Amino acid sequence: MAIMRLGYVHARVTDLEASRSHYSDTLGMEVKAEGDGKLYLKGWDEYDHHSVVLEEGGVGAVKFGFKVSHAADLEQYERALQQFGVTVERMSKGDNLATGDGVRFISPTNHVFELYHEMEYAGTETGILNPQTFPRHLRGVGVPRLDHTLITGDDVEGMERLFTECFDWHISERVIASPEEPTCLASFLSAGHKAHDLAVLKGPDSKLHHFAFILDDWNAVLRAGDLFAMDDVPVDIGPTRHGITRGTTIYFFDPSGNRNEVFAGSYTSCHDFPTITWTADQLGRAVFYHARELNDRFLSVFT
């Protein structure tokens, strides 16, 4: 029984055509389906039908989907969530395009999460029989896959409890106010072997900080930065490196102001690793390791 990964992010955008250009031409995702005011996209190294859904009207996150490893997991997670005490409901096959039935719940931070086991198989251009290492004619950044998301809410500790108790996740890193005042300001939650699959920052409920795409390495991050310059993509910060997760990064905004990230590096995390703790007086270094100070947007701009 396990949650394998963040399978999809469903976000609102103010202009679907401008978003198509950003996610498809600049980031290089493939549009797999469209209609009804929505675009469904996937990265080149994703086997499932889509990982990003863009819906015209508004900004911010609609919901997040996590894919579980076995069909029977859904029922067990449903029970665990009911026992935990959050609002849970069943979703049916077809509620989401190309996606099977599953369990929907509202988190303590008032975000909508969906657990599912089945999504239509799309495959990749390189295939699964003696494949080449990447498709030759990628567009733009050519993001391989969706990696993680950071959301904001007041009850960070509640999110830690839910994801560790209901899903057996571990906490790789967390930020506290100080050793004397251990209020949790941010938490980095891992489903398996990544430093984070979901992170939660103390802030307004229901908001999106960013969703991130993994890249191979630092060189790929720098190349993405060049492409953002060519395409006039507003950059929040970077290229730089995080103390937290040790990842290299650029944060940037989509044409509706939703923040995206390209991310590389980081480390392998395991369930038995102790949680790394950062204190607020070191937050500059924790967040932007090189500059060691925050900019005025990173912890205050959300959609």
Added chain:
Amino acid sequence: MATVAIHLLPDDVVLQGRPGEPILDTLRRSGYSHRFGCRRGGCGVCRIDLVEGTTHDNAVVADTVLTPADRAAGVRLSCRAVPDGDVTLRVREDDRLHCVSPILARYVARRSLT
């Protein structure tokens, strides 16, 4: 090229906007800045108050970011609002106009009304 005068209160700074240029872009091109976030109309951080003149947005801004009541009260997002002609705007009390690059401010676009 016809330009518009962007008069910024309370500092009494006048900048020359280019046709079709959002207010924030004029500021940045002219060596100035104020508080801004995503630069794409999604976060609502770059709120500024329109005192005189009219503007239009260069892209759709969500009603959740700028409500109809906000608009009616003269609130604009500097990253999306494009002046239709000469305008006067007031930088909010919890924000400030600041000169990021004196050399740009000197050579690109600054003149004081006083």
